[in-house]
Structure formats: structure tokens, C-alpha cells
Amino acid sequence: MKLIEKSQYTVLKGNYAVAYGVKLARVEVISAYPITPQTTISEKLADMTATGELKARFITVESEHSAISAVIASSLAGARSFTATASQGLALMHEMLHWATGARAPVVMVNVNRALAPSWNIWTEQTDSLAQRDTGWLQIYNESNQEVLDTTILAFKIAERVYLPTMVVLDAFILSHTSEPVEIYPQELVDEFLPPYEHPNAINFDDPRAIGAFARPDYYMEFRYNIQKAHEEALRVFKEETELFAEMFGRKYDTVEEFMLDDADYVLVLAGSTATTAKYAVAQLRERGEKVGVMRIKLFRPFPVEDVRRVLSGRKKVAVIDRNLSFGHSGIFYMETKAAMYGAKDRPPIFGYVAGLGGRDIRPQDIIDIYEDMKRREEPENIIWKGVRV
Amino acid sequence: MSWAWVEVKPNENDLMHPGHLACQGCGATIAARLALKVFGKNAVFVIPASCWSVIDGAWPQHALQIPVFHTAFETAAIAATGIRAALDMKGRHDVHVVAWAGDGGTFDIGLQALSGAAERNENIIYITYDNEAYMNTGIQRSSSTPLGAWTTTTPDERPEDRPKKNMMEILAAHRVPYAATASIAYPDDFIRKLKKATQIKGFRFIHVFSPCPPGWKMASNLSVRVARMAVETKVFPLYEIEDGEVYTITHWPRGLPVEEYFKLQGRFKPVLKDPERLAYVQRYIETQWERLVRLHEASHGYLPEEARATIRSAI
Numbered sequence: 001m002k003l004i005e006k007s008q009y010t011v012l013k014g015n016y017a018v019a020y021g022v023k024l025a026r027v028e029v030i031s032a033y034p035i036t037p038q039t040t041i042s043e044k045l046a047d048m049t050a051t052g053e054l055k056a057r058f059i060t061v062e063s064e065h066s067a068i069s070a071v072i073a074s075s076l077a078g079a080r081s082f083t084a085t086a087s088q089g090l091a092l093m094h095e096m097l098h099w100a101t102g103a104r105a106p107v108v109m110v111n112v113n114r115a116l117a118p119s120w121n122i123w124t125e126q127t128d129s130l131a132q133r134d135t136g137w138l139q140i141y142n143e144s145n146q147e148v149l150d151t152t153i154l155a156f157k158i159a160e161r162v163y164l165p166t167m168v169v170l171d172a173f174i175l176s177h178t179s180e181p182v183e184i185y186p187q188e189l190v191d192e193f194l195p196p197y198e199h200p201n202a203i204n205f206d207d208p209r210a211i212g213a214f215a216r217p218d219y220y221m222e223f224r225y226n227i228q229k230a231h232e233e234a235l236r237v238f239k240e241e242t243e244l245f246a247e248m249f250g251r252k253y254d255t256v257e258e259f260m261l262d263d264a265d266y267v268l269v270l271a272g273s274t275a276t277t278a279k280y281a282v283a284q285l286r287e288r289g290e291k292v293g294v295m296r297i298k299l300f301r302p303f304p305v306e307d308v309r310r311v312l313s314g315r316k317k318v319a320v321i322d323r324n325l326s327f328g329h330s331g332i333f334y335m336e337t338k339a340a341m342y343g344a345k346d347r348p349p350i351f352g353y354v355a356g357l358g359g360r361d362i363r364p365q366d367i368i369d370i371y372e373d374m375k376r377r378e379e380p381e382n383i384i385w386k387g388v389r390v
Numbered sequence: 391m392s393w394a395w396v397e398v399k400p401n402e403n404d405l406m407h408p409g410h411l412a413c414q415g416c417g418a419t420i421a422a423r424l425a426l427k428v429f430g431k432n433a434v435f436v437i438p439a440s441c442w443s444v445i446d447g448a449w450p451q452h453a454l455q456i457p458v459f460h461t462a463f464e465t466a467a468i469a470a471t472g473i474r475a476a477l478d479m480k481g482r483h484d485v486h487v488v489a490w491a492g493d494g495g496t497f498d499i500g501l502q503a504l505s506g507a508a509e510r511n512e513n514i515i516y517i518t519y520d521n522e523a524y525m526n527t528g529i530q531r532s533s534s535t536p537l538g539a540w541t542t543t544t545p546d547e548r549p550e551d552r553p554k555k556n557m558m559e560i561l562a563a564h565r566v567p568y569a570a571t572a573s574i575a576y577p578d579d580f581i582r583k584l585k586k587a588t589q590i591k592g593f594r595f596i597h598v599f600s601p602c603p604p605g606w607k608m609a610s611n612l613s614v615r616v617a618r619m620a621v622e623t624k625v626f627p628l629y630e631i632e633d634g635e636v637y638t639i640t641h642w643p644r645g646l647p648v649e650e651y652f653k654l655q656g657r658f659k660p661v662l663k664d665p666e667r668l669a670y671v672q673r674y675i676e677t678q679w680e681r682l683v684r685l686h687e688a689s690h691g692y693l694p695e696e697a698r699a700t701i702r703s704a705i
Contacts, residue, residue: 028479057475062506069465073472210452212460
């Protein structure tokens, strides 16, 4: 009997899928602060550590700022470390997100995408995580609860190969609090995939170094160069590890997912669970003979420029659907996609749609409307609002 | 004018080597050197933004012969907590995790994380070296700046008009196992408290008074003398609090008038010129001292003979 055949099949909410991923990754230090819709991750991990099901220290801190600070420190003291947050909590962590990257702490954090206040809003939107774009974290977006569990395990593997912090992102409620069938792999198989954590520059009493010491202009720039090189390496590592993961666990992920794209003239680009809705809508459009497909962005940082160009070059038109907004410019996946396509051969016109902010539903008919709107339009626009009352 | 180059060789037994970047007469540097004599090699210093972010040296050099973990301004207590958690998971129960923070990082921006770690009774030693202002950024007031003091944000025309925040009382309110004040002018007292701290489990707090010659407008050879005068004038009493309940004054001061301390420093020039203000400061010091003496008496049931002389009003 192969190890994989010992998997357990169960039904899990997205947040519990995270917790099982963390457990399978044998995390040693966890620190988190309650915030909706992340809280049930912390609760499940608190249970697991209290019963001994997971041998880890759970630090119940007084803020998200402390949660991230604790795990950066524990990571650099040699323990595999994890935190989770959302929205305001992520915004509060901002300073330390830069710190994690600069200190080369390969912590893994789950962010449950939630809209920022005011107005208070607990529902899904991607602006919280995308606003952390320039902190140097790897960012990986997810579409299903199985993918959430798988990506949590993958995130540790990738982070610990390139010594960069990694954010695993899932949608508030649509994934975090919705039950789906999930396969939980046997521990031995995950152990084979993910070796114990080691950091070459962790605190060492026999080789006492200063970690994070100040660097003058004659050294600082090289540290930054190395971080950029690590991001470039992370793109290769992501490919290698997702291949290995597919061999061992039978599920294949890539930087971008291609759905019904072989002969597609039109492409809808998006990230997160809305991709499921878009696939459903595209399947209906296909029945009507429309040549349309979906490109789902999974890896946002490092941005998979080559894959995006390969998929989008030569198409007739592209619509990017953003559940997020950079005020004063456009949706963020839109601007990133456009920037990646600049200079690409056979570049199609790219249309930017903003929809579903603050958890407003994006339904299959909305996707169909967007598709038809894009087909009708001649000139691309940066922001085409979908479903806003004005 | 001629220069003489002198090669300074580190003392093998000293865990703080020459070549650090502190100013002459820096109290925080004396404090660290004394502390390392107690902790030895099996300690890690967690240093938030503060003078000590610079003192230890610029990458790739550092003066301390123990691991140093630099962290953001408000995170000393929680970074130490994270390191403790990791070392515990790795079975390294033999090492001390020491947060080493200035007064700004302790009294102000770091207070929230400090409170969290103290309340959870994290097994760390937190030492604040107190130079009574933001010295690394060029002498701005902190909530540790004492009544009457000049800083660049409390200029001579409007000197500090609020008393120093009482951190010891805040820690006592958390019922931590051990909190103590100490001074670089009383190394025997400081070392005894450090040793005591290493023998206790849980959250331990030491508040060490560390003069800053440039920030206090005084000559760099006066650091120890000024620190001694702060104690002998009852401005900075030496005491400890166990479990937030038992108060013990560890040195009975001579009870000199506060002018004796103030006149050694330029930062108190405005208050020295204002007799009414000076009298107010002296009254404040007496009230605080009497309060502390009563807490000592309540904890031990009696007062030693030398205590009487330090009290102006009969108790």
C-alpha cells in the first residue's frame, strides 16, 4: 500500500484546512491574535497544541504586531514558525513584514482576505494583502480548501529554500468558513516532502553573530540585491516544488492556472475563489460557442511574468477582474498584468474591471456581463466598475 | 599636535570588546558590560531601536561576544518571547534570553508588548537602560524624562512639567516574580540583582539608571558620580519588588538635597534658576520616597535604623 493511500478524506472549512496544513508541517512556534475571519485558525491550533496533537508553543499575544514579531524571532532562533491574520491585523503588521524579509525569516503566514475599514466590513476583498505587495513577501492565492491545505505545506518548503517569508491567501467566508471535501495526507508522506527546518544564520551560541545589525550605505544595497535574487530563485523553486508535490500528492499547481484556454480568443484573468465562479460562467459561454477561458493567478510575488506573457500573448482581448483597488490608479492584478505584458509580442488590449469590493457577490451572470462588455468595447479602460450603484 | 596609536586588546574574560560605538562615559555601555559578567556566554541580547542598535557596531562587526538579535522599536519583549519559545522547543533551557532596551522602547513605544509578555509571565529577563530621553535621535523627551529636565522637545522655555513614569509600579501591577531598580554607580547591588534574576523563572525586570553625558549636558567623566548622586538624593531609589507585593529598599540613601544632583548637569539649569519650581520638585521627591519607604515597611514589618534619617516628616 502506498503512503498516499493512507490519506483521510474529510470535510473542512478553509480555516481548518489551514490548521491541518500547519499541523502536517510540524510547526514549532505559533503566535496569533484574534480577528474575524481568521480566528478559527487560531482556535483550532490552540486546541491542537493544548492536546499535544501538535507539539508547538502557542503564544497568545496582545496584538498582531506582536504576533508577527514573535514568529520572526522564533524563526531566526531555529523553530518553524507560523502566524495568521486578516485585514486590519495585516495592516498593523506592516512594519514587521518588511522586517521579516530583511531578516530573511522564512515564516509562513495565512492572510484571510478581508476588506479594510472604515466602514467596518468583515467580508472578502484582496486589497489588504495586495497592499503589502512591496514588503518582499511571497504571496500565493488560493481557490479551494484543498488548495489551501496543500499551499500551506508548500509554502514552508519554498520559504525555507529561499529564506523569504511567505503569505498564503484565502478569501473570507467563501473559503475560510465554507466546508469542502479535503484530503488530509499521512504525516509520513508530508515528512518526506518537507524536511526539518534549519536556518544557516539562526541564533548560535557557539558562533555569536549580530542578526539584523545596522548596515551603512556600503553594505545595505547588497542585502537588497540578495533579496531580489532570492525572489528570482523563488520562481524556479516554486516550479520545482509544485512538480514534486504533484508527483507525491497527485495535485498539480502552477504559477498561473489555465482553464479552457487552448483555443481561447478572450481571457478572463483573476485570483482567488472568484475563479470558480468564472470557470462556471466560462463553461456556460463555451456552450454558446464563445471562445473564452480563464487564467487564474496563483503566485503573485514573485510575479510570474514569463507565464503571464506565454498565456496572454496573441489573444484578442483580456479582461482582468479585480476584487481590490489601488485608489488613484486601478485594480492591482490589472496593473501587474499590464506591466508584465508591456513589450510582449502580440500584446492584446487589456481591460480592467473592479468588482465585488467589501464582499459584494460576484455571480456567474456578472462574469458573463463582464465578458460581453469586454467584447463590445474598442478601447481598453483602466477601471470599469461592475455592480456599483452610482 | 601629535597622535599616538594604542592597540587595545580585548580582555579574554570580557564579553564586551573594545571598538564599540558608544559615546565617552556612556552609562548604557557600563551597564551592559556588568550584565554580561553575570550572564556569561549563554545569553542572547534582544535589542530594539535604541542607542545600543548602534553601540554594538555596524555590520559586519559587533562588540558583544554573545548572539545579538536586533528588532524593531516596539518589539523587544515579544521578540525575546519568540526566541525563548524557539529555544524551549529545541531544549535549550540553559540559556538566558535578555531584552536590552532603552527607556523610549520600554516606557513608550514598547510598553504594549512589554505588558503582554509581563502579564503572560514569559520566561525572559527584560532590562531597560534608562537615560531619560530619546538619546539616539538627539535628546527628545520620553515618558521617562524627569520633572524639570531640558530636552530638545522640552526646551528651557518649557522644561518637562510631568514626573517620570513609574515603570516599577506598572510592572508590580502585573505581579511579575521580580522587578528591580539598579544603577551603574552601585555595581555590587546591580550584580546581586542580576544574579538573583538569573535564579528566578518567569518574567524578570531590571531598570538600570544609565547617565548620558551629551544628553544630560555634563562632562563624560561624571557618569558614575551623577548616577550616585541620583541615588543619594532619592531621585532614583534602589529597590526590588517580588511578586508585585514585597518591596525591599536595597540601599538607604544619604538624603541629600536634589540640587546636589541637578547642579552637575546642564539639563536642569532652568529649574535650578527657579526656586519655586525647585521646591516643588524636592517636595515631589520626598512624597515618592516616603511612599516607597512605607511599602518597604509594610512588606517587612519594620524599618532599619538608617531609614529614619532619610524621611523628612516623621512616620
